[in-house]
Amino acid sequence: CSYRLRDALHPLWQSPLTIPGGTRQSPINIQWRDSVYDPFLKPLKISYDPTTCLHIWNNGYSFLVEFDDSADRSIIVGGPLENQYRLKQFHFHWGAVNDWGSEHTVDCKFYPAELHLVHWNAVEYPSFEEAVMEGNGLAVIGVFLKLGARHEGLQTLVDALPAVRHKDTVIEFDVFDPSCLLPSCPDYWTYAGSLTTPPLTESVTWIIKKKPIEVDEDQLEAFRTLLFSSHGEEERRMVDNFRPLQPLMDRTVRSSFR
Ligand SMILES: NS(=O)(=O)c1ccc(B(O)O)cc1
Numbered sequence: 153c154s155y156r157l158r159d160a161l162h163p164l165w166q167s168p169l170t171i172p173g174g175t176r177q178s179p180i181n182i183q184w185r186d187s188v189y190d191p192f193l194k195p196l197k198i199s200y201d202p203t204t205c206l207h208i209w210n211n212g213y214s215f216l217v218e219f220d221d222s223a224d225r226s227i228i229v230g231g232p233l234e235n236q237y238r239l240k241q242f243h244f245h246w247g248a249v250n251d252w253g254s255e256h257t258v259d260c261k262f263y264p265a266e267l268h269l270v271h272w273n274a275v276e277y278p279s280f281e282e283a284v285m286e287g288n289g290l291a292v293i294g295v296f297l298k299l300g301a302r303h304e305g306l307q308t309l310v311d312a313l314p315a316v317r318h319k320d321t322v323i324e325f326d327v328f329d330p331s332c333l334l335p336s337c338p339d340y341w342t343y344a345g346s347l348t349t350p351p352l353t354e355s356v357t358w359i360i361k362k363k364p365i366e367v368d369e370d371q372l373e374a375f376r377t378l379l380f381s382s383h384g385e386e387e388r389r390m391v392d393n394f395r396p397l398q399p400l401m402d403r404t405v406r407s408s409f410r
């Protein structure tokens with residue numbers, strides 16, 4: 153892909169973008185023709201309890217919707233996963249314009265935004281913080297957003313964004329079913345990768361849905377009204393909060409579909 157040249161220090165993080173010795177960094181470009189159909193991949197089973205939703209907060213990288221992960225109430229199992237994983241939070245990455253914004257690309261194509269549903273392996277580890285450090289600790293479902301029809305489920309989130317415009321602001325958000333943000337098509341790619349923001353740990357089994365969901369221009373614009381900056385600081389618009397593509401190295405992307 154024709155990467156846009158990026159300096160060594162990403163403006164978002166003021167820290168090196170590369171992990172010394174990293175062999176499984178994310179995001180990556182998914183070259184459709186190089187992905188390998190794996191007939192042994194199971195369907196991904198997703199069961200979320202909407203009442204486990206807690207709050208929305210702006211953490212200075214994105215806006216996160218966080219869930220009560222103190223029990224197995226919102227979980228995923230199957231797919232490439234050996235264990236069941238608990239939903240901890242979901243968030244998005246997006247661009248300043250509709251031409252880019254996603255973290256992963258498909259055949260070098262960017263989508264205007266990408267949703268990440270972050271889960272952790274509560275079978276093998278006592279907490280999310282421990283799981284973040286382990287190779288099979290996390291499972292993140294990635295869903296591409298494309299410009300199209302208004303997404304009614306997303307709108308309830310969009311309506312809450314003005315209340316979390318500044319970094320470190322939070323509002324209660326007590327019932328939301330993130331299943332409404334998933335495409336109905338079961339097809340996905342999967343590969344072994346990492347977190348895409350610090351600590352960039354190589355602990356993520358990525359599950360990238362093949363089909364995007366549709367959102368409209370006003371909904372994408374609402375994301376762009378958020379700020380990286382806190383109250384009282386000079387305003388810095390929260391846009392382009394995606395990490396540059398990372399080398400595939402010695403990895404194969406598997407597909408759940410022919
Ligand atoms: N962007 S991501 O899904 O890879 C991700 C998820 C969680 C965290 B984290 O809890 O620090 C960082 C990045």
Ligand SMILES: [Zn+2]
Nearest residue numbers: 243245268348
């Ligand atoms: Zn993310």
